[in-house]
Amino acid sequence: MTLVSQHAPNFVTQALIKDGTIVNDFNFKKSTKNKLVVLFFWPMDFTFVCPTEIVAFNELYIEFKKRNTKIIGVSRDSVFVHQAWQNIDIKQGGIGRLKYTLVSDIKGEIQDAYGVAHPELGIALRASFLIDKYGIIKHQTVNDLPLGRNIKDMLRIIDAVTYHEQYGEVCPANWIKGEKTMHPSKSGLIKYYQK
Structure with missing residues (x-):
């Protein structure tokens, strides 16, 4: 499903924000108002390619910030799983403390709204969306599970x-x-x- 040139679907859900706090009513549209946004999906926490991407976004966080761009990551795991994964050192398979928000999509409603669910496994494919300050999707890519971004x-x-x-x-x-x-x-x- 191609969403480029359309309004990005809004969602309200639980999220782990950059200070390590859990928010129960994270509103995507309100939290990204007047900013460029990179919204990216990964299949599951505690896997293999996923942490390399999540850490790579974190390592380039300053470059995204210079461009007034907010990063938000989404998977079907709970915020508690996200939190546990952050508490593990990168060299031990964790992701360490992040400078951006991780969203929980336990029911898979967000990945369905963005059309990025794997057709058989029910988890998200490696999808990335660039959304402009007006909420319009300008760019999207979708990779199969083995292919890092x-x-x-x-x-x-x-x-x-x-x-x-x-x-x-x-x-x-x-x-x-x-x-x-x-x-x-x-x-x-x-x-x-x-x-």
Whole structure:
């Protein structure tokens, strides 16, 4: 299911916020107002590829913060399982203390609303969504369970979305911040290739 260009579904649920506190009524829409948001799903806590992604988001937290981007992670585990996993050192298979929020989706309603449930296992696929400050989904990717995400590429996408919003130009293949963009027209494309 493609949600790009649509409003991101709201949800209210339990969450473990960055100070380690459990919140029973975390409201996605209210907590992300006027911010870019990376909403990412992973299959289950205490697994193998998942902690590498969660830790990678944490290691790049400052880069997301510089871009006024909030990170929120979602799985079907309870907030208590999230909390227990944070209390285990990374080198021992845990995720350590995080600088962003982990949401509990025990009933699977959030993953269903975003269309990212595995068709047989009932857990989430490795899905990532970039949502703009108006609540519109600008980008989504979905990986099968064995395939870890490239977290740095999400930063590149954020830069592209921000650049387009500010200047109206579009970002070509493999674009990274500081490289050439183009006017969204035939003449813009020709000019891009002539440089």
